[in-house]
Amino acid sequence: MNPWSRYNTLFRSERYGWFLHNTLSAVMLELDERHHAMAVALEEGAAGAGAADEGFTALLEEHGFLANPETEKLKLMELRYRRNAACFGTGYVGLTICPTLACNFSCPYCFEHSQTDMAMMDQKTIEALLQFINSHKEARHLSVSWYGGEPTLAFGVIERLTEAFIALFPDYADAGMVTNGYLLDRAKIERLNDLRITTVQITLDGSRAVHDRRRTLRGGGPTYERILENVDSLMASDWKGQCSIRVNVDNTNRDEYTALHHELLERYKGKKLLVYPGHVNRFEGEGLTKTTELRTAEWSGFQLDCYRRDGITPRGGFYPTGGAHNTCIATSHQGYVVGPKGELYKCWEDVGKERMVVGSVHEEPFITNPELLTRYTIGTDPHSDPNCLECKVFPVCGGGCVNKRMRAQQFGEGGITYCSPLKESLEAYLDAYMDVWHTNQICSAVLGKGEAPSMEKGYRMVQPERKQEDEETKNPLERLATQE
Numbered sequence: 001m002n003p004w005s006r007y008n009t010l011f012r013s014e015r016y017g018w019f020l021h022n023t024l025s026a027v028m029l030e031l032d033e034r035h036h037a038m039a040v041a042l043e044e045g046a047a048g049a050g051a052a053d054e055g056f057t058a059l060l061e062e063h064g065f066l067a068n069p070e071t072e073k074l075k076l077m078e079l080r081y082r083r084n085a086a087c088f089g090t091g092y093v094g095l096t097i098c099p100t101l102a103c104n105f106s107c108p109y110c111f112e113h114s115q116t117d118m119a120m121m122d123q124k125t126i127e128a129l130l131q132f133i134n135s136h137k138e139a140r141h142l143s144v145s146w147y148g149g150e151p152t153l154a155f156g157v158i159e160r161l162t163e164a165f166i167a168l169f170p171d172y173a174d175a176g177m178v179t180n181g182y183l184l185d186r187a188k189i190e191r192l193n194d195l196r197i198t199t200v201q202i203t204l205d206g207s208r209a210v211h212d213r214r215r216t217l218r219g220g221g222p223t224y225e226r227i228l229e230n231v232d233s234l235m236a237s238d239w240k241g242q243c244s245i246r247v248n249v250d251n252t253n254r255d256e257y258t259a260l261h262h263e264l265l266e267r268y269k270g271k272k273l274l275v276y277p278g279h280v281n282r283f284e285g286e287g288l289t290k291t292t293e294l295r296t297a298e299w300s301g302f303q304l305d306c307y308r309r310d311g312i313t314p315r316g317g318f319y320p321t322g323g324a325h326n327t328c329i330a331t332s333h334q335g336y337v338v339g340p341k342g343e344l345y346k347c348w349e350d351v352g353k354e355r356m357v358v359g360s361v362h363e364e365p366f367i368t369n370p371e372l373l374t375r376y377t378i379g380t381d382p383h384s385d386p387n388c389l390e391c392k393v394f395p396v397c398g399g400g401c402v403n404k405r406m407r408a409q410q411f412g413e414g415g416i417t418y419c420s421p422l423k424e425s426l427e428a429y430l431d432a433y434m435d436v437w438h439t440n441q442i443c444s445a446v447l448g449k450g451e452a453p454s455m456e457k458g459y460r461m462v463q464p465e466r467k468q469e470d471e472e473t474k475n476p477l478e479r480l481a482t483q484e
Helices: 033-043 054-062 069-087 123-134 151-168 208-214 224-236 254-267 296-310 370-377 402-409 422-446
Strands: 008-013 017-022 027-031 092-097 141-146 175-178 197-203 242-249 273-279 335-338 343-345 459-461
Touching: 008 033, 008 422, 017 033, 017 422, 027 033, 033 054, 092 123, 123 151, 141 151, 151 175, 197 224, 208 224, 224 242, 242 254, 254 273, 254 296, 273 296, 296 422, 370 402
Parallel strands: 092 141, 092 335, 141 175, 175 197, 197 242, 242 273
Antiparallel strands: 008 017, 017 027, 027 459, 335 343
16 A cells, blocks of 8 residues: 555544545545544554555545655656646747836836836837747747736837737737726727737726725826726727736735725626736835735735635635646746837846846847846746655645746845745635535535535545646646736
């Protein structure tokens, strides 16, 4: 019999009893008292512990709760292979394009420091950018997210480039845009379908009073009313995409989120609208202090409180799924953030920082800082980090944010946490998931849509049904429009 897996978590829910979860297989079992006692004996290595129920033991073996350490190493190697396959694929080019770094807002937590640079991407840079894209000969698809600064300040650049992108890539169809929403008037909204912009992210930070203290115009003045009017116009238009409202949350406005969440979903009922909280980190902006930011454990507590008090589940739910994590534009071989002068970065948070430029569309070769490129694509690989490999939640965390990891480990910046909240709060998240699971099972039974798995044997599997797409290596550049 194989030994107890290092990736197991055996815990008790006050409402629902005993559970056993494995982060490497992403499987969870609900156990009665007898099978919990057997699991404890197996964990302690007691002789003959599994003999009383060979079917249960066989299930534990099948799903990795009892596992040979060498087999687990091979599974981690498979995850690493899938990560590398996604990161170093050449079939896609993924660009986050900043047509300007100028911004009409002055938000205290913004990590960018170039908002007063009013330069717009000129025709020479547009042509150079198109040549840069064409240089990726094997690329069959192009993913684009419009960013800034404030991209609507340079809407004409978006229009000119989109026309060229459609000519280059016939399947070009799913661009995204991150905007403060202040200038997203009806004239621009009417162009979104033609510009193939299918996702728009807009930020509202709470009630009118709270938002207008945090997100003011650069010269001073409120912004909430104008943004909401533009969201009204967007939701009432024939635009076919989905709008995401991001609420940047810290200790000063955490109590604002649930009311705004419910208000917006009620206001735009039946529309394609997502409302979610964004975790504001201290290192991202000069206007955020240690007392203002929500630390990792506090962020977990905030998400759990939103569910327990107000029934709001986080994006993706509470259940931690396995797979090839830690992939994004920063780790992707053909993923870049493009500045208005043609400068190339690897991460959204590097925009406007000269020392973080990896190249330029005007240079030949395009990459002028291969060391920084290597730090991002190779140096942030968590599979080379012994601390990650020893961590129980690594299979569902994947090493966390690569920008934070690089800055903390390679540049020695203090006060940066890149570990997943799951490291401290796995059991709490799984407990919340079971509450959601039981609620869904009751609803399904009432509506005649099926029955829950039986506990007749004294145990049952309760993890979410895994979609086929989760089994396949994904392109990390497909979804660039939403900033985490």
